[in-house]
Amino acid sequence: MKLLKIVPEIYKFDTTEEFANFFNIGKRDLILTNEFLYKPFLEKYADGADVIFQEKYGSGEPSDEMINKIIKDMGNKKYARILALGGGTVIDIAKLLSLKYTEDSLDLFEEKVPLIKDKELIIVPTTCGTGSEVTNVSVAELKSKHTKKGIASDELYADYAVLIPEVVKNLPYKFFVTSSVDALIHASESYLSPKATSYTEMFSIEAIRLILNGYIKILSKGQNYRTEIIDEFVLGSNYAGIAFGNAGCAAVHALSYPIGGNYHVPHGEANYIFFTEIFKTYARKNPQGKIKKLNNVLSDILHCNQENVYEDLSKVLDKLLPRKPLREYGMKEEEIEIFTDDVIKGQQRLLVNNYEPFSRQEIIDTYRKLY
Template sequence: MGSFTIKPVIKTAANLTAFFAQIKVTPQDVILTNKYILEPHISLADLPVDTIFLEEYLTGEPTDAAADRLLERLNQKDYQRVIAIGGGSVIDNSKLLVYGSGLKIAEIAEKGSRLPKKRQLIIVPTTTGTGSEVTNVAVFNFLQKKTKMGLAFDQMYADQVYLISQLAATMPYKVFATSSIDALVHSIESYISPKATAFSKSFSVTALKLILTGYTKMIFANTTGKTPQGQALQSFLEASTLAGVAFGNAGCGAVHALAYPIGSEYHIAHGQSNYLVFGGTFKKYTELGADLSEIEALLAVELNVAPQEVWTRLEQTIDQILPNQPLSQIGMNQDKCREFAKSVITNQQRLLVNAPLKLSEDDISAIYESLL
C-alpha cells in the first residue's frame, strides 16, 4: 500500500526583505548561499546573521570533500537555524548541516537515519528544477567512487520552504533550461514509478503540464534563449516544487541513475545529464515491453500528437529549449559505456528500483551505446 507525505511548510514572499522580516532572523542563524544570488537584492550588513558563500568551498556540483570542509566551518558556532538560499548545490549541502557539529559526510551517510536533527532548516530555491527543497534527498559526487550518490534521511527535510520569484529572475538562461528539464524529468519518472500513488501522480501531472505549457509559450513567442520573467517564471518555480513533492514520494528512476556517472565524470549540469540519456532510456523501456500507456496518453494530450509519437515530439520540444548532443561529443566511448553501466548497477539501486521494469547491466550499457 502506497503512502504520501509533504513535510515542509511551503510559503511565498514578494522579495528577500519581506522574507527576512517573516522569519525574524537572529545571530543564531546562518545563511548558506552564493554571493551572486544575494548581493543584487540586499545588503548583508543589514542582517544580524553570519553568511557563508558556497563558492568559497565548492565550484560545480556538490562533492564529499567540499561537504566536509563546510561541515567543519559550521563547527565554529552553535547555530540554531540554517537558511539555504540557492540552487541544488546550496540546498543539498544545507541538508547535511542540520545534524550539528563534529560530523563528516561519511558518518552522516552511514548513520544519518539514527542521528538527531539539531538545527532547523529553511530553504529558498532559486532555480526552476531542483525540487530538492521539498525532499529529504541530497546528492553528492563521492570522488573516490567516481559517481554521484544520494543520501535520504527524514532529518534532512526542510522545516519551511519559501518561493521568491524575484531571486530567480537573474538566473542565466542555461541554468533555467537545464533545471527546468530536470523538473520535467522528475515529473515523468515519478509518474511511472512503481511507488507512485494517486496523490503523487496528481503532483507529477500538474508539474508536467506547467512545464510543457511554459515551453510551448516560449517557442511560439520566439523567446527561447531568454529566462522567463514574471508569472511565467513563477509557474516554472511552482512546477519545480510540485515535481519535487512527486519524486520525494515516488522517487526518480533509471534516467537519473544513468545521468549520475556522466555528471560526475564530465562535470555536466544535472538537468543536461538527464536529458542526454532520457530518450535512450525510454526507447529501451519500450523495447523491453514496459507499459507506458498511461503517461503516453497524458503526453499525447499536452503535445497534441498520437500516443505513439509522444517521445519523438517531446524530444523535439525540449531540443528547442536546449539542443541535445550525442554522448560521444562529451567524450564517451564504448569502454566508458561499459564502465558507467557497471557503476550504475553497483551504486544506483536506490533509483533503479523506481524504474517500470528491471534493467540489467547489459541493458544500461546498450542505452549508453545507442546514444554515442
C-alpha cells in the same frame, strides 16, 4: 498504504523582504548562499546572521570535499537555523549542515555515522528544477569514488520550503533550461514509479503540464518570455519535487550519475541525455501499462500521436537544450561497461523505481546507443 507525505511547511512570498521579516532572520542563523544572490536579495535583511558563500569552496555541483571545508569553517559555533538561498548545490549542502557535524561527509554517504538533525532548515530555491526544498534527498560528488551518490532520509527534510519567484527571474537561460528539464524528468519518472499513488500522480501530471506548456510558450515568444511566466516553473518544480520526494526517481537519474560525477556535466543536462531513450525502452517493454496514460498526457500537450510522442518531445527539448553524444563529454567507449556495473552496484535506491526492470545488457545498450 501511505499515499502522500509533505514534511516542510510551504510558503510563498512576492519579495525576499517579506520573507525575511516573516522569518525574523538574525543571530544564531547561518545563511548558506552565493554572493551574487546575497547582495541584492538578503544582505540588507541579514541582521547579524552569519553568512557563508558556497562558491568560495569550489565551483559546480556539491562534493564531499566542498562540504568538508564548509563544516570546518563553521567551527564549533552553535546555530539554531540553517537558511539556504540558492540552487541545487547550496540546498544539498545545507541539508547536511542541518545535521550534527561529522569530520568527513563521506561517512554520511557511506552510512558509517547516524544522521541526526539538530538545526532547523529553511530552503529558498533560486532555480526551477531540483524541487529539493520539499525532498529528503541530498546528492554529492564523491571525489575519491569518482561518482555521485544520494542520501535519502527524513532527517534531511527542510522545516520550511519558501517559494519567491523574484529570486528566480534572473536565472541565466541555460541554467533555467537545465534545471526545469530536471523537474520535468522528476515528474515523469515519479509518475511511472511503482511507489506512485493517486496523490503523487496529481502533482506529477500538473508539473508536466506547467513545464511543457511553458516551454511551448517560450519557443513561440522568445527566451525572455520565461520571466513573465516564471511562477509556472517555480510551482512546476515544487510539484515535481513533492511527487518524486514520495515516489522516487529511477533509471534516468541512475544512468546519468557516472556522467555527472566523472565529467562534471550539469545535473539536468546529464539527465536529459538519457530521458527520452529510457522512456522509449519502457514503452517497447510494456506499451499497454501505465506509460500509455503518460503518453496520452504528453501527446495532448504536444498535439501529436502517441506513437511519436518521444520523438516530438525530443524535438521540443532539443530546441531548448541540444543533446550531445556521450563521447563529446569525454566518456570513453571502455567506460560503458564500467559505468553499467557502477550503476548496478551503487544506484539500487533509484533502479528499484523503474517502470520496467533494466537488465545489465539493457543498461549497456542504452549507454552504447547514446555514446
